[in-house]
Amino acid sequence: MHVAQFNISKPRHRVDSPRMAGFVNSFDRVNAAADRSPGFVWRLVASEAEAAVLPRDGEDEVIVNLSVWRTVADLKHYVRNTVHRQVYDMRGHWFADLGRPHFVMWLVPDGHRPTTEEAFGRLGHLRRHGDSDHAFGWDGLPHVERWLEARHS
Numbered sequence: 399m400h401v402a403q404f405n406i407s408k409p410r411h412r413v414d415s416p417r418m419a420g421f422v423n424s425f426d427r428v429n430a431a432a433d434r435s436p437g438f439v440w441r442l443v444a445s446e447a448e449a450a451v452l453p454r455d456g457e458d459e460v461i462v463n464l465s466v467w468r469t470v471a472d473l474k475h476y477v478r479n480t481v482h483r484q485v486y487d488m489r490g491h492w493f494a495d496l497g498r499p500h501f502v503m504w505l506v507p508d509g510h511r512p513t514t515e516e517a518f519g520r521l522g523h524l525r526r527h528g529d530s531d532h533a534f535g536w537d538g539l540p541h542v543e544r545w546l547e548a549r550h551s
Contacts, residue, residue, distance in 0.1 A: 437472020
């Protein structure tokens with residue numbers, strides 16, 4: 399099993415605004431770091447139609463990020479120890495606080511490439527039901543790790 403991650407961000411300004419230039423200009427660097435990171439499997443690329451800025455889920459326009467990693471540890475390393483961290487630390491400058499979960503992970507079989515429909519469904523499940531083996535955030539990891547251990551015992 400691999401782990402899929404999905405997050406949405408609501409820009410404070412139009413993406414083509416000079417106020418968003420710092421984010422937009424870092425986009426290629428951050429994605430290249432992901433592509434080179436240990437454990438990276440796949441990501442939805444911006445040239446794909448469903449990866450654009452999407453009006454969705456009552457959020458007006460949101461930017462989506464969807465990827466698959468071999469393990470949660472691989473994803474965590476990328477998030478915290480690459481150029482991604484610098485951009486993440488600036489998120490309040492570019493993105494509004496949604497006031498509810500905007501990030502979700504779930505387990506996927508090796509070779510599965512989730513769609514944004516699937517990802518929005520998982521995020522909605524997390525928002526309605528909290529962490530579970532179906533959809534979880536960073537705080538739900540201990541539960542999922544126990545579930546995986548029990549499953550493999």
